[in-house]
Amino acid sequence: MKKIIDLRSDTVTHPTPEMREAMARAEVGDDVYGEDPTINRLEALGAEMVSKEAALFVPTGTMGNQVSIMAWTNRGDEIIVESNAHIFMYEAGGPAVLSGVQVRTVPGTRGAMDPEDVKAAIRPNDLHCPRTSLICLENTHNRSGGCVVPLENMKAIYGPAKEQGLAVHLDGARVFNAAAALGVDVRQITQYTDSVQFCLSKGLCAPVGSLVAGPEDFIDKARKARKILGGGMRQAGVLAAAGIVALEKMTKRLAEDHDKAQKLAKGLAEIPGLDIDMATVQSNMVMVETRGTGMDASEFSALMKRYGVLFNSSTQYKVRMVTHNDVDFDDMDEAIRRVKEALSA
Numbered sequence: 001m002k003k004i005i006d007l008r009s010d011t012v013t014h015p016t017p018e019m020r021e022a023m024a025r026a027e028v029g030d031d032v033y034g035e036d037p038t039i040n041r042l043e044a045l046g047a048e049m050v051s052k053e054a055a056l057f058v059p060t061g062t063m064g065n066q067v068s069i070m071a072w073t074n075r076g077d078e079i080i081v082e083s084n085a086h087i088f089m090y091e092a093g094g095p096a097v098l099s100g101v102q103v104r105t106v107p108g109t110r111g112a113m114d115p116e117d118v119k120a121a122i123r124p125n126d127l128h129c130p131r132t133s134l135i136c137l138e139n140t141h142n143r144s145g146g147c148v149v150p151l152e153n154m155k156a157i158y159g160p161a162k163e164q165g166l167a168v169h170l171d172g173a174r175v176f177n178a179a180a181a182l183g184v185d186v187r188q189i190t191q192y193t194d195s196v197q198f199c200l201s202k203g204l205c206a207p208v209g210s211l212v213a214g215p216e217d218f219i220d221k222a223r224k225a226r227k228i229l230g231g232g233m234r235q236a237g238v239l240a241a242a243g244i245v246a247l248e249k250m251t252k253r254l255a256e257d258h259d260k261a262q263k264l265a266k267g268l269a270e271i272p273g274l275d276i277d278m279a280t281v282q283s284n285m286v287m288v289e290t291r292g293t294g295m296d297a298s299e300f301s302a303l304m305k306r307y308g309v310l311f312n313s314s315t316q317y318k319v320r321m322v323t324h325n326d327v328d329f330d331d332m333d334e335a336i337r338r339v340k341e342a343l344s345a
Contacts (some may be wrong), residue, residue: 002308005335007264009312010174010202010257010284010324018249019206019242028237031057031186032227033144038237042244043211050175050190050198052213056222057240058231061173064197064210066094067229069134070196072167075100078130080121082108085142086171087136098229102130110280111141112149115156122164135161138171139178139189145320146174146261146285148181151188158192170196173210177203177283180254194218203254203284204246205325208239253325257284260323260332267336273343284323291317293343307338 006012015023022029029035039057043207047055058064065087073079079095081088083105095101106113124130135157139149161168170193172178179186190196195214200206212222226232233239265281268274273293280287290300297313304311314320323332 001040003331004025004333005309005327005331006189007309007311007321007323007327007335009322012322013201013203013326015207015242016205016245016250016268016325020246022241022245023238026237026241028235030234031236032232032234036235036237036240037239039240041232042240042247044196045247046211046242047213049186050196051187051211052190052196054219055211055213056219056237057180057233057243058210058226059208059233060196060214061197061199061210062091062094063226063229063231064212065091065136065169065171066098067225067231068169068195068197068212068214069095069099069101069136070225070228071218072134072169073099073101074131074133076102076130077133078102078104078123079134079136080104080106080118081133081136082106082111082113082138082141084108084111084141085136085138086142086173087138089143095280101133104132107143108141110147110149111138112153113157113218113290115153115160118157119160122166122312132166135166135168136171137168137193138173140174140181140283142173143314145280145287146283146322147280148178148282151182151316154189154192167194169193172196172198174202174283176251177254177258181283186251199244200246203257203324204250206239206242206246209243211243217297236323241322250325254284257323257325258282260284260327260329261286261321263329264323264332264335267332268339271336271340271343274339285291286323287314288319288321289317290319303342304339307342309335
């Protein structure tokens with residue numbers, strides 16, 4: 001049996017041995033009463049790392065984004081997001097269902113909205129218009145293939161937003177990948193946000209969980225929203241223990257995943273029929289155009305599944321491959337070899 005090379009997502013990562021050991025010996029309490037010491041440690045660590053007053057442990061990144069929207073907005077408000085943002089594309093209509101807000105989309109380039117377009121999208125104080133209350137950014141940007149939104153772009157949106165009294169939330173599911181790609185401390189990114197959600201369970205390898213961080217009064221509201229959504233997890237310190245290892249250890253190794261993605265992209269780009277825009281390979285994702293093979297994305301994915309290489313379709317003629325801790329550099333060579341074999345068969 002060939003080894004399966006799983007490039008579907010960095011969500012497929014397994015907890016490390018150190019995480020499993022930490023989970024086994026985690027001190028726990030009832031987190032709904034604020035009495036789980038391991039969760040309290042994780043939340044304090046996460047808040048400090050992104051330079052926010054407080055943080056909240058939630059089961060998923062989607063819940064993290066949604067409790068943030070619930071905390072920042074009132075029913076009937078409007079939020080501004082990039083047109084391919086995860087919040088808009090992949091969170092099951094959560095802003096409308098949970099917060100009762102309208103979503104206004106602004107087109108972006110590799111996930112970055114033009115600050116002038118964002119300014120133009122902010123509603124005037126008019127009886128006929130919803131109130132704009134929140135701008136949501138995303139870094140790295142999932143649908144663009146893990147592209148990094150430049151700090152200058154975030155700053156140019158954040159400044160005018162604050163001048164108009166708007167909050168800025170960052171879907172930072174992979175914000176530590178963004179920091180690694182930019183070569184900066186993550187605080188350099190989160191300084192241009194009022195709140196941020198970041199995942200512990202993607203490239204950081206924890207089995208479960210995300211953190212939401214922001215001002216203390218915002219976190220109080222987000223905690224209430226988490227309770228409404230059923231996110232109070234009681235003795236969840238066993239999960240938080242893995243999250244602490246994720247933040248202390250796994251944030252430091254993400255550049256390796258970016259190097260793997262570069263190796264994979266360069267190798268695949270040399271194969272006739274495949275096309276890759278190397279300028280978009282900025283973090284741990286590779287977007288591969290399949291049109292030249294005569295196959296659409298789903299057909300190509302199905303073919304490579306038979307060869308033991310797993311990845312997902314992104315658009316009709318584009319697939320997404322994601323590198324992570326559970327694949328190594330040799331796996332990149334083997335994946336390239338198998339693609340060559342499959343396309344030449």
